[in-house]
Amino acid sequence: MSSSHFPTVLKFLRRRLWLAVPVIAGIAILNFLILQLAPGDVVDVLAGEAGAATPEYMAQLRTEFGLDRPIYVQLVFYLKSVFTLDLGFSFRQNMPVLTLILDRLPATLLLMLTAMGIALVAGLALGVISSLYVHRWADRLIAVFVLITYALPTFWLGLMAIVLFSGRLGWLPSGNMTDISADYTGLTYAWDVTRHAILPAATLATFYLAVYAKLVRTAMLESYGADFIRTARAKGATETRITLFHALRNALLPLLTMLGLQVSSILSGAVLVESVFSWPGLGRLAFESILARDLNLLLGILLFSSVVVTLINICVDAVYAFLDPRIELQH
Amino acid sequence: MSVQTLLHAVSNLGAAFLIAGFSTANAQTVGDTPVYGGILNITVPTEPVGLNSGINTTMFIGEVSSKIVEGLVAFDVNLNPVPALATKWEVSPDGLTLSFDLRQGVKWHDGKDFTAADVEFTLKEVWQKLHPFGKSAFGNVTKVDTPNPHKVILHLSAPAPYILNYINTYGAQVLPRHIYEGTDIVNNPYNTKPVGTGPFVFKEWVKGSHIRLEKNPNYWQKGQPFLDGIVFKFIPDSAARIVALKAGELDVVLGSALPVTSLQQFEDKSKYSINLIDGNYLATIAFLQFNVRNKPLSDVRVRQAIAHAINKQTLLKLVYLGYGKVATGPVPSSVSKYYSADTRQYAPDLERAAQLLDEAGYKTDKSGKRFKLRLIHDGAGGSPQNIRTAEFTKQALSKIGVEVELQGPDFATFLRYVFTEQDYDMMNSSMHRLPDPTLGVQRIFWTQNIRKGVPWTNGSGYSNPKLDAIMEQAAAEPDEVRRKALIKDWQQIVQEDVPLLELVEPVWYTVSTARFKKLALQADGLFASYADAWLEPKK
Numbered sequence: 001m002s003s004s005h006f007p008t009v010l011k012f013l014r015r016r017l018w019l020a021v022p023v024i025a026g027i028a029i030l031n032f033l034i035l036q037l038a039p040g041d042v043v044d045v046l047a048g049e050a051g052a053a054t055p056e057y058m059a060q061l062r063t064e065f066g067l068d069r070p071i072y073v074q075l076v077f078y079l080k081s082v083f084t085l086d087l088g089f090s091f092r093q094n095m096p097v098l099t100l101i102l103d104r105l106p107a108t109l110l111l112m113l114t115a116m117g118i119a120l121v122a123g124l125a126l127g128v129i130s131s132l133y134v135h136r137w138a139d140r141l142i143a144v145f146v147l148i149t150y151a152l153p154t155f156w157l158g159l160m161a162i163v164l165f166s167g168r169l170g171w172l173p174s175g176n177m178t179d180i181s182a183d184y185t186g187l188t189y190a191w192d193v194t195r196h197a198i199l200p201a202a203t204l205a206t207f208y209l210a211v212y213a214k215l216v217r218t219a220m221l222e223s224y225g226a227d228f229i230r231t232a233r234a235k236g237a238t239e240t241r242i243t244l245f246h247a248l249r250n251a252l253l254p255l256l257t258m259l260g261l262q263v264s265s266i267l268s269g270a271v272l273v274e275s276v277f278s279w280p281g282l283g284r285l286a287f288e289s290i291l292a293r294d295l296n297l298l299l300g301i302l303l304f305s306s307v308v309v310t311l312i313n314i315c316v317d318a319v320y321a322f323l324d325p326r327i328e329l330q331h
Numbered sequence: 332m333s334v335q336t337l338l339h340a341v342s343n344l345g346a347a348f349l350i351a352g353f354s355t356a357n358a359q360t361v362g363d364t365p366v367y368g369g370i371l372n373i374t375v376p377t378e379p380v381g382l383n384s385g386i387n388t389t390m391f392i393g394e395v396s397s398k399i400v401e402g403l404v405a406f407d408v409n410l411n412p413v414p415a416l417a418t419k420w421e422v423s424p425d426g427l428t429l430s431f432d433l434r435q436g437v438k439w440h441d442g443k444d445f446t447a448a449d450v451e452f453t454l455k456e457v458w459q460k461l462h463p464f465g466k467s468a469f470g471n472v473t474k475v476d477t478p479n480p481h482k483v484i485l486h487l488s489a490p491a492p493y494i495l496n497y498i499n500t501y502g503a504q505v506l507p508r509h510i511y512e513g514t515d516i517v518n519n520p521y522n523t524k525p526v527g528t529g530p531f532v533f534k535e536w537v538k539g540s541h542i543r544l545e546k547n548p549n550y551w552q553k554g555q556p557f558l559d560g561i562v563f564k565f566i567p568d569s570a571a572r573i574v575a576l577k578a579g580e581l582d583v584v585l586g587s588a589l590p591v592t593s594l595q596q597f598e599d600k601s602k603y604s605i606n607l608i609d610g611n612y613l614a615t616i617a618f619l620q621f622n623v624r625n626k627p628l629s630d631v632r633v634r635q636a637i638a639h640a641i642n643k644q645t646l647l648k649l650v651y652l653g654y655g656k657v658a659t660g661p662v663p664s665s666v667s668k669y670y671s672a673d674t675r676q677y678a679p680d681l682e683r684a685a686q687l688l689d690e691a692g693y694k695t696d697k698s699g700k701r702f703k704l705r706l707i708h709d710g711a712g713g714s715p716q717n718i719r720t721a722e723f724t725k726q727a728l729s730k731i732g733v734e735v736e737l738q739g740p741d742f743a744t745f746l747r748y749v750f751t752e753q754d755y756d757m758m759n760s761s762m763h764r765l766p767d768p769t770l771g772v773q774r775i776f777w778t779q780n781i782r783k784g785v786p787w788t789n790g791s792g793y794s795n796p797k798l799d800a801i802m803e804q805a806a807a808e809p810d811e812v813r814r815k816a817l818i819k820d821w822q823q824i825v826q827e828d829v830p831l832l833e834l835v836e837p838v839w840y841t842v843s844t845a846r847f848k849k850l851a852l853q854a855d856g857l858f859a860s861y862a863d864a865w866l867e868p869k870k
Contacts, residue, residue: 038743038744039740039743039744039747039748040742040743040744040746040747040751041743044743044746044747044751044786045742045743045746046380046387047463047746047785047786047787048742048743048746048786048787049380049387049389049742050387050388050389050463051388051389051463051464051762051763051787052388052463052464052467052774052786052787052788053463053785053786053787054463054466054785055782055784055785057461057463058784058785061517064517091518092380093380093538094380094381094518094520094522094523095523095538100538103537103538103539104538104539107539155568159568159570159571162570162571162574163574166574166575166578166580167574167577167578170578173580174571174574174575174578174580175564175566175571175575175580176540176541176564176566177540180537180540180541180543180562180564275567275568276568276570276571277571278540278564278565278566278567278568278571280537280538280539280540281539284539284567285538285539288378290741291741291742291743292380292743293743
């Protein structure tokens, strides 16, 4: 953590960012090719939903959308636009893909970060408590609790939360991100968003919370038997200090690995929660674009997410070194 | 009186009771003491992709855009045209000219005058060229005259009696010429922020969340609209919609957007209204379609056997929970001008079915099986009723030794299999038959409409030159009596040949708070402008 780390960190980041370029290009090509396998295209869906069409009109649309060109030509055009950072146009939504994604991104990030935050804090707390009271009633209770939250499907849990807290008790709104019939600003707006975020974020958090709690418990128990803990006890450190600064710090490493992996899955895992709570996020947009065969939009979201995931993983690798001085940022 | 006709009479009586039941429920939405003010919160089943019904006839687009952009007419409870942008219309005795007097003093939301030039432009550039049903609805229009800014005269190559049955805001939305002329209409940015003449002005659309409309203070109907605004909220999960309606976050749930199984929760008339005629204009029928290109379904006896094996009454009761009527033919009963119940019907009769299959040469093997068929339905995005109907059919056909394999791919895949690759045996879905058979029914049976790759065309591959001639004649017959007779023959032929088995006429239900009222009900209520709608104060 000293200033001498900095050049190493910068070098590490530069190297990893360069390596990310071919990875992302590969992902882009793979995405494009895999999506070609889906039967039907956006014109089929448009005509199917309209309830009628003429062959001439459908052919005209395909020409306009560039769908009548051979696959390899389409791929070349796609890659060209990716490298010029142009994500294209969604013919279905009648809007540029980038605008669509950026409109939805804040909602997704808010939901994701809040859910991750809740899952991390609660998972750490539950994990530490159960490691402290291992095999006693508190530990057992937590074990049952996390098993239930892990096993319950999030959409069902979400629905039940809506039925209870919005339907029966009327404490919290049932969906969306803000109260759209009101026009809040400043603090009242923040409070409004918070009220709307509580149920979806808590619902989404339950799944991850279970994993984190179990991971922390195991890692903590392992550290308790380690030599450095005995040393700490021998030099007279308090139990609180040993738990928080010696054992927990070591338990954070596997947690961080898991977090890095799950940030990527949370984009897809959010689809159900976003649908149940009508949360205007990216997951739903992606899901709708699959059903509509809106490939421009879907490719844009996939590319965008792969960039985000790659960047987060680079950050996680860098954070390892801060948490554990034994790890060096290698070239 | 034969047993057949007796059964018929009984089932008609049942239908009559059901309809009587419906209308008492409906009367509840009608009020006579409007209250000003308030924002109406509505939800529709799916967020629309644009807001221009002139180029895309998806229902969800019409459900929203009908509050902003208007048509020449609207429809009353009995599907008769009533004035909207047109105040008067006249068909010449030979049926070859159709003239409209347009409402005067109407302004577009941006302040420009609405004139005959707007109607002429929309007809020529949008309805005839880009509208999905435009070729069939306006194909006969050869020339448009606008002698003065408030008169439009359509000259027709052959009579087109169906036009007046179609041109509301859903079927023929009038668009502003000054915004669309000379532009790429399909990609015009105003398709997502429409400028209309309607009672509500487009304010904002936050994708994935809501569309907000505000009262049009200069609306041509003085004193209307009563509401200050409308917010369309998009709630993808149908269970969440139930809670939102109960919690008062929604006032109106349009277009059967709640599961039919949840309707019993809204039976309390002091709190909720259930309107069952809003969708009559669409005249939807759920059906089982046969691919008549393939054996054994190419044999009419096999199709008739399947018709005898499916008990529609039970299907209606179990799958639709009674929300609908048994379908008796290709023209739905709500299209009362042309509907005929006096056609061949297939009473549930397993013995007759078995006999027909034996005659066709498909005898049972040792295990009681005859043959195997695939049944494809729109699983992922379709209505739960479609999925359950498929399951019901599988069970019903197992009783006559026909094994059914269910396939429920997503919408795009479903369309490809049925209409492009034509690689299927049976398909179940539902289609809007629209207020006129020439527009909504002919397309399903017409030989010229067997079009590979185009959704919702004649997908069964059925071709009957005699029927083609009758349908073409009916399309151009200006005399109502002769036209009715032709359409009756048409229904009889289709019922004899059963290229598709018409199952149920599902009813479209609108569930709202009991505080929601309108001055009058409309058979095209899904696409009502809501100028005459209001919310009674909370008690």
